[in-house]
Amino acid sequence: MFNFKPMSKTFTSTVPPSLKKGDQVAIVATARYADLKILEFAEQLLESWGLKLNRGKNLLKKHYNFAGNDPERLEDLQWAMDHPELKAIFCFRGGYGSTRILEKIEAKKFMNSPKWVIGFSDVTALHNYIGTICNTASVHATMPINYKDNSDNALRSLKQLLFEKTMNYCIDSCAENILGQASGPIVGGNLAILQSLSGTKYDCNTKGKILFIEDVDEYLYNIDRMLWTLKHAGKLANLAGLIVGGFTQLKDNDDPFGMTVQQIILEKVKAYHYPVCFNFPSGHFNDNCALGLNLPVKLIVGSEKVELSN
The missing domain is CATH 3.40.50.10740 (Murein tetrapeptidase LD-carboxypeptidase, N-terminal domain)
Incomplete structure (x- = not known):
């Protein structure tokens, strides 16, 4: 059964003109x-x-x-x-x-x-x-x-x-995903930067939006801490959906943290009811696919496939 999270309001951002040859x-x-x-x-x-x-x-x-x-x-x-x-x-x-x-x-x-x-x-x-x-x-x-x-x-x-100005992705789903559908603009990016700007005038509003996160070369305990910061700041409570990109070159201490990055993330969002997509192809790797931030999209997280389009 899908959870469906519609846009709670109409979000309007200025969208630059499409590029064309000669620009x-x-x-x-x-x-x-x-x-x-x-x-x-x-x-x-x-x-x-x-x-x-x-x-x-x-x-x-x-x-x-x-x-x-x-x-x-x-x-x-x-x-x-x-x-x-x-x-x-x-x-x-x-x-x-x-x-x-x-x-x-x-x-x-x-x-x-x-x-x-x-x-x-x-x-x-x-x-x-x-x-x-x-x-x-x-x-x-x-x-x-x-x-x-x-x-x-x-x-x-x-x-x-x-x-x-188009995005149209269809990727394989994974067992950790939370199924559902959502519509809204994408916000986010690198988790460490998002966390560092939390509470500042540059902090992004996540309410009713689809949050995207990715990171590289971090310790698992630090990912946990950064996500707790976002949760404590109310950034995870009212999302339309969550897209998790690459978390690559992760590190652990000699005494293991004891949780995978998927488990760390799911612990923070299990109380909410929106779709979650893991392993989206965007992040610190060669197949780093483009995402339009502050552009409205539809996210469908199914048991077999995940679709993201605008």
């Missing part, structure tokens, strides 16, 4: 530093899609682990957000650093002329900013540093979302 786009780095050879490969790929590439002027700078210092990374991001002719901003990579520049971003010009911001992992901080402060859709997807290793499916999903 100008930019690559910037808001976190860790860029690599020239990898950058050139990514530019060639995007140019093969018919896009015209622009680089942030500080893109290839390096300041310790960062792509330039905070003012330099902010300058590139602000330039791209304000640029009247750019239609999308591709964040080169994650790591750490986007959170450090959030409070200095000026949103007015971006809100008057919205454009797609694309990335994942540390870029979740920007997604939260864009969704919460600007009420604008963005794209959780692979980044230029990963294009060379990404699956054709991952790159195709990114192109389809940017050029056609």
Whole structure:
């Protein structure tokens, strides 16, 4: 039997225009530093899609682990957000650093002329900013540093979302899933970033929405702690649904934590009655499929298949 969680209200976000051949786009780095050879490969790929590439002027700078210092990374991001002719901003990579520049971003010009911001992992901080402060859709997807290793499916999903605004996924279900159907906009991203922004003005509203989470290189006990933070903050109680992407390269102590990541998550949501999908193909791996954040979707979690579409 399905649980069905309809949208409790109508959610409306600003949706940037679809990309088309000839559009100008930019690559910037808001976190860790860029690599020239990898950058050139990514530019060639995007140019093969018919896009015209622009680089942030500080893109290839390096300041310790960062792509330039905070003012330099902010300058590139602000330039791209304000640029009247750019239609999308591709964040080169994650790591750490986007959170450090959030409070200095000026949103007015971006809100008057919205454009797609694309990335994942540390870029979740920007997604939260864009969704919460600007009420604008963005794209959780692979980044230029990963294009060379990404699956054709991952790159195709990114192109389809940017050029056609469509998502249409059908994957195998798994035993841990909670069956049901839900409709609503997707919010979320990297669990560590979501938890770090909880209680701030960049915190995302999850009520009536489909929350997506993923993470990498974390200890099981820390995943447990971060999810308790979200639960205590009321972020899990009123969801329309939950999508769990990749939780990869997980670590445990010599004395085991004693629970799998699926068990950790189910413990937090067992009291609620919404569908839960595990093993969605989005996260820190090559088959990292694109998700439109703050775009409404329908989620069907069945015993054999899981479908997600807009």
